[in-house]
Amino acid sequence: MPFLEHLSLGQYVPTQSFVHSLDPRAKILSAIALITSVFLASTSLWPYFLWFVVLIAISALSKLSLKTIMASIKPVLILIIFTVLINLLFASGEELFRIFFISITKEGLAASIKMGLRLLFLILFANITMMTTSPIELSDGIESLLSPFKRFHVPAHEFAMMMTIALRFIPTLLDETDKIIKAQLARGADLDSGNLIKRFKAFIPVLVPLFVIVFQRADDLAIAMEARCYRGGIGRSRMKPLRWTLSDGLYLLTVLLTCASGVVLDKWVL
Amino acid sequence: MDVEAGWWVSVVGDNGSGKSTLAKHLNALLLPTRGVCFVLGNDTKDSSLHWEIRKNVSMVFQNPENQIVASVVEEEVAFGPENLGLSSEEIKGRVNWALDVTGLAEFAQKPTYALSGGQKQRLALAGALAMKPKCIVLDEATSMLDPEGRRDLMEVLKKLHDGGMTVVTITHRVEEILMSDYVAVLGQGKLTFYGRLGDVLEDSKLVEFGIKEPAIFRFCRDLKTRGLLDDEVFPRAEDMAENVVQKLCR
Numbered sequence: 041m042p043f044l045e046h047l048s049l050g051q052y053v054p055t056q057s058f059v060h061s062l063d064p065r066a067k068i069l070s071a072i073a074l075i076t077s078v079f080l081a082s083t084s085l086w087p088y089f090l091w092f093v094v095l096i097a098i099s100a101l102s103k104l105s106l107k108t109i110m111a112s113i114k115p116v117l118i119l120i121i122f123t124v125l126i127n128l129l130f131a132s133g134e135e136l137f138r139i140f141f142i143s144i145t146k147e148g149l150a151a152s153i154k155m156g157l158r159l160l161f162l163i164l165f166a167n168i169t170m171m172t173t174s175p176i177e178l179s180d181g182i183e184s185l186l187s188p189f190k191r192f193h194v195p196a197h198e199f200a201m202m203m204t205i206a207l208r209f210i211p212t213l214l215d216e217t218d219k220i221i222k223a224q225l226a227r228g229a230d231l232d233s234g235n236l237i238k239r240f241k242a243f244i245p246v247l248v249p250l251f252v253i254v255f256q257r258a259d260d261l262a263i264a265m266e267a268r269c270y271r272g273g274i275g276r277s278r279m280k281p282l283r284w285t286l287s288d289g290l291y292l293l294t295v296l297l298t299c300a301s302g303v304v305l306d307k308w309v310l
Numbered sequence: 311m312d313v314e315a316g317w318w319v320s321v322v323g324d325n326g327s328g329k330s331t332l333a334k335h336l337n338a339l340l341l342p343t344r345g346v347c348f349v350l351g352n353d354t355k356d357s358s359l360h361w362e363i364r365k366n367v368s369m370v371f372q373n374p375e376n377q378i379v380a381s382v383v384e385e386e387v388a389f390g391p392e393n394l395g396l397s398s399e400e401i402k403g404r405v406n407w408a409l410d411v412t413g414l415a416e417f418a419q420k421p422t423y424a425l426s427g428g429q430k431q432r433l434a435l436a437g438a439l440a441m442k443p444k445c446i447v448l449d450e451a452t453s454m455l456d457p458e459g460r461r462d463l464m465e466v467l468k469k470l471h472d473g474g475m476t477v478v479t480i481t482h483r484v485e486e487i488l489m490s491d492y493v494a495v496l497g498q499g500k501l502t503f504y505g506r507l508g509d510v511l512e513d514s515k516l517v518e519f520g521i522k523e524p525a526i527f528r529f530c531r532d533l534k535t536r537g538l539l540d541d542e543v544f545p546r547a548e549d550m551a552e553n554v555v556q557k558l559c560r
């Protein structure tokens with residue numbers, strides 16, 4: 041089940057590398073900083089060279105080839121192409137050339153390239169974080185980063201636990217859906233012909249048992265968790281507690297400085 | 311029905327006779343609507359004691375799939391000890407021990423969904439053992455194991471039992487019933503028999519309760535009628551062999 045294996049652990053690529061060994065909080069914060077600055081640095085195109093250099097640096101430090109990282113955008117490639125086309129076709133301004141009745145404008149061309157690159161780098165920086173951080177580390181990191189907001193009633197622990205369980209149950213539910221579909225097909229159900237509405241209607245006999253199973257499982261799991269002394273985040277410890285080290289600090293600082301210089305240069309210098 | 315510390319009790323009964331329901335009362339997942347249930351001297355009606363009770367009474371459920379919380383084997387075993395707030399070293403020690411004992415050590419880093427049914431049952435058991443409970447309740451927890459796996463597991467339980475752990479097993483298997491000191495028989499939500507293992511075997515009550523008489527019982531009876539075995543010997547291979555050897559030496 042190569043497809044399921046891929047899905048169940050997110051996009052995590054388990055290897056030993058500098059980036060893999062970093063504290064998940066450093067990686068999450070770096071990703072947020074990078075994505076924000078990609079959006080902030082928007083006057084010219086040249087900051088994208090900087091982001092590309094950053095990407096190459098992270099790829100080298102994480103022992104992931106640039107090819108592997110680039111391949112991770114495949115599922116959202118359509119989205120990027122769509123965004124580029126929309127920006128290209130529906131912009132007004134100085135006309136460059138015309139193909140039949142579609143006019144391509146200078147502004148449209150610039151906007152579509154920028155939007156495409158923005159989206160591309162946003163997804164790449166998010167993906168590289170997921171590829172170098174295991175789901176458990178990721179949810180631990182999010183829990184830890186959200187914990188200062190607990191006093192504003194942000195359910196940090198609950199959110200992280202929800203993520204853990206969701207990841208755990210994705211393959212199980214896919215499996216279950218597959219079984220139900222096969223069972224319905226065996227009884228003569230016709231699931232893939234007709235228009236969209238017809239197909240959706242045909243899918244209802246799959247969805248109903250699936251929901252029944254989900255609720256049953258949720259109930260069983262809640263009891264099993266309670267039986268194992270789970271009572272929310274209070275008094276809970278971790279087998280692998282997060283440890284912030286000097287290299288985490290240096291990594292984050294480097295990323296932050298790079299981001300800041302990119303934004304400053306873009307806005308005020310060039 | 312009383313279970314003293316250090317006993318091994320098996321619970322038998324037909325499907326739907328209330329075995330799982332009884333088991334869930336033992337760690338306060340269900341509360342009695344009538345009557346009382348005391349665990350380690352604590353009334354399960356007092357919800358402030360539930361944590362204490364669950365810390366000491368671990369339970370492995372019938373369906374292993376629905377009790378796995380984490381995506382990685384090692385993390386799954388650590389879930390219980392983490393809830394107890396133990397130190398990282400202590401948790402690691404317990405996880406390694408529990409995985410070793412259940413024969414899952416080589417799977418520590420594997421995703422949990424990729425395990426087979428039997429391996430998932432072992433994992434559920436490892437998760438319960440890692441709690442280091444005073445009492446462990448197994449609800450048909452060996453149903454998907456291969457014979458060897460079941461034998462290994464019984465050995466582990468026997469060791470823990472010899473170390474003073476109270477064991478309650480819900481089972482249909484004669485070999486497992488024979489491991490226990492006491493047998494409880496349920497029928498339609500009621501306790502129809504509770505007593506020493508020997509009493510069940512003597513009156514062949516097991517047959518009465520719908521459990522097929524295994525070959526070793528007949529063999530044992532035969533040997534006894536021929537005077538080759540003492541009358542009080544259990545129809546358990548080890549006991550029988552020991553008695554035969556003793557008789558020969560005399």
Ligand SMILES: Nc1ncnc2c1ncn2[C@@H]1O[C@H](COP(=O)(O)OP(=O)(O)OP(=O)(O)O)[C@@H](O)[C@H]1O
Pocket residue numbers: 323324325326327328329330331332372498499500
């Ligand atoms: N003493 C009781 N009073 C009322 N209801 C009961 C009692 N015991 C069991 N039941 C009900 O009977 C049903 C089946 O019980 P349970 O799941 O415990 O059976 P089981 O012996 O574990 O069966 P199986 O062998 O299939 O696992 C449940 O819905 C439970 O609520």
Ligand SMILES: [Mg+2]
Pocket residue numbers: 329330331372449
């Ligand atoms: Mg049951």
